[in-house]
Amino acid sequence: MKKILIFTLCFFAYYSNFAQTYITNTTIIDVENQKLLPNQTLVITNNKISNINSSKKITIPANATVIDGTGKYLSPGLTDAHIHFSQNGGIYTRPDVIDLQKFVPYDQEIEATKTNMEDKLRRYLQNGITTVFDVGASYPFLKQRNDFKEAAFAPTIFITGPLATTYEPKVYENFQDDTPFTLTKTIEEGIKSVQDQLPFKPDFIKIWYIAGADGLSIEESARKNIPIIKAIIDEAHKNNLKVAVHATERITAQLAVENGADFLVHSVVDEILKPDFIQLLKKNKTILCPTLVVMENYNKSLGQELEFNLYEFEKSDAFQLGSLMDLKHITDTTLVERYKNIVQSKNAKEKTIRDEKNMLANLKLLSDAGVTIVTGTDAGNIGTLHATSYQAELKMMQKSGMTNWQIIVASTLNGAKILDKEKDFGSIAIGKNANLILLDENPVDDLKNLTKINKVINKGVVFNPSDLVKDTPEILVQRQLNGYNMRNIDAFLEPYAEDVELYTYPNTLIGKGKENMRKNYTQMFENTPNLHCELKGRIVQGNIVIDKEQVKFGNKFQDATVIYHIENGKIQKVYFVK
Structure with a gap:
């Protein structure tokens, strides 16, 4: 006793x-x-x-x-079931899509993904996202995620290593451990791609199932490579790892599921799904993450048709958001115009409409049939910014006809089901x-x-x-620059103090108060064609930021030096140096 x-x-x-x-x-x-x-x-x-x-x-x-x-x-x-830490979301992040390495080398971009991983994690948590699935990383991120396991500011991370694929874009061939891909052209290479990851303890395995890159038809290519896909899935399952598969055609999705895929990480876009495919997903308990906004964001970015709301301006990584507007001043105008013309062409617009229609119709069919749907953004791709793209994804899910309750469940409980973690998270229970x-x-x-x-x-x-996430002086100045370049008066003014003072250097007062700025800049935004400010250089010293700018007004350019004084978390004084 x-x-x-x-x-x-x-x-x-x-x-x-x-x-x-x-x-x-x-x-x-x-x-x-x-x-x-x-x-x-x-x-x-x-x-x-x-x-x-x-x-x-x-x-x-x-x-x-x-x-x-x-x-x-x-x-x-919330859970974002599809992100990529190895991609920043800005214009330079996918050289296989648009190669801008002569302006920003890709190894510099890779280094940025590593150094700003903590910032990404903080932004996810700030936006209520407490769990993320990195659906295709690289070996450095498999290691780096361990630094954040116990960090209270970091969401729970589930992560794969490099994507196993039968096709690798040429630009990634020489990046060794930093490559997001492992090329698997044989069954033996497929098996080895799983075994090589095991010492790094991935949470699951990802396959990039690309059909048609070998010159065959989509179906011929998909069937030719299915023995390799199956070998990867079998090896992963043998090691108690589930498998996510990138498959955007009905045939690749079907073959992947028939051969044991646990998690489809994109929508089928090429056709409306038939009942037998839907039943296959239900029978195999396959989970689907539709990723509805990522292609539209590519098109808006490359076609220079960007639009952001105030929430996105305030909560996104200001530097990555700002980079999306760099196409307006990049000197290779032939390249920029070629991409713009492609995505704005009649054929591309019609394909975008057709793909979206199929994605939304298929999502509604699958959801109504009881297939487990999870919310994921594919954040990190060009234009799909980390954390803040989540709301746009929810809006598209709603457009499919899913109810708010269905979407909330997809964003919480269903995320836990991917790796059978319902006992740990996803709902509120003792x-x-x-x-x-x-x-x-x-x-x-x-x-x-x-x-x-x-x-x-x-x-x-x-x-x-x-x-x-703390707003540094540089972040505040970048946010107002983003708002300026998007001609969004509310986003432009948000970082300024209510009683902001504007000077011609050194001390000639030329304006005072945010409302006075609103009046003057609204008029300029409305009446000035081709308005764009290119940042040529920046010095940050304590609470002072000095920007060297080149501003385009119509067909004219004007060089400017602007000094920003930040006080109490807002831009308090601005000096224009003539």
Whole structure:
């Protein structure tokens, strides 16, 4: 009895030292039963949900951390089931699509992907995304993800190594460990591509199933290479690893699933799906991630038809977003115009419309049939910016006819099903990981409310979203430049203080106040053709940023030096040097 008493006292002493957080009087979004549970209190002990009950039935200890959830909605954290850390989302990130290496060398771009991985992770969490699947990385990222496993600011990362493929774009051939591809032209090479990854402990394996690059028809090529695809899948399964497959044609998707693929990471675009294919996915319990916006973002970027909302301007990586406008000043105008003409051609426009129509129709068919759908953006590709492209993806899913509840489930619970992790995350239940978002408004009413985040709870740690990514002086200046180049007056003015002062250097006041700027710059945006500012150089010194600019007005160019003074997180003073 004495031993039992001592053990009991030690047990309660041990658990009483655990950090506990109470989220009180909130409405829980129950994704498993697709209903709202009002007036609930949820208890977090360390990094787990330890209790959920009516607020009337829970007593809060004096030393607990309390978050008042009155009028708010508590959701499971979101999952982006298709991203790429090895791609930045800017214009220079895919040299196999558009080769701009004479302006920004690809090895410089690769280095940037490594150094800004933490920034990407923070932005995902800031946007309520607590789990990400990197569906095709490289060996450096398999290693680097280990640096963030315990970091509270980092979403949970599931990741593959290089994509096994029977076709490798030539531009990637000499990048060794940094290449995102492993060329597998034989069954033996396919098996080896899996075995080579095993020491790095990938969470799953990815196949880039490209048909037609060998000069054969799509079906002939797909069938020719299926023995290699099957060998890769079998080897992965032998090592208890699931397999994701890039397949955008019905025949490649069908062959992949028939041969054991667990996870299709794109939509079929070439035809409307027949019942036998849908039943095949259901029978094999194959999961589908439709990635609806990525091709449209390529077309908008290469065709210079970009558009962003204020949320995207504020929450995206400002430098990658800004790079998408570089085609307006890149000196190889022949290359730029060729791409612009291609994506804006009648044939390309008709194909885009046709592909989107098929993707949306197929998504509705699959969703209605009960196939497991997960939300993923393919972020990192040109124009599909990390974290902030998520809302556009949800909007497209909604356009297919999926209900808000279906989309929320696809964005939470279904993401956990990819690797059979439903016991760990994806819904709000006792014993699951405390990866949650507290929302100011109800996302079931409007999916945009998923951006109205009051708190993010990740691995049991509570964050204010604004604390996750700090606006440096350089970021603020880049954001206003992005708004300027997009002629978006609200995005342009957002980084400025309300009482901003504009000077001709050194001290001649020429304007004061944001509203005065609004009037003057709105008129300029509306009346100036071909307005574009190219950044020629930048110096950052503490809270001062000095930009060397070349501004195009119509057919004229003007060089300018502008000095920005930042105070209290806003641009307070601007000096134009003549």
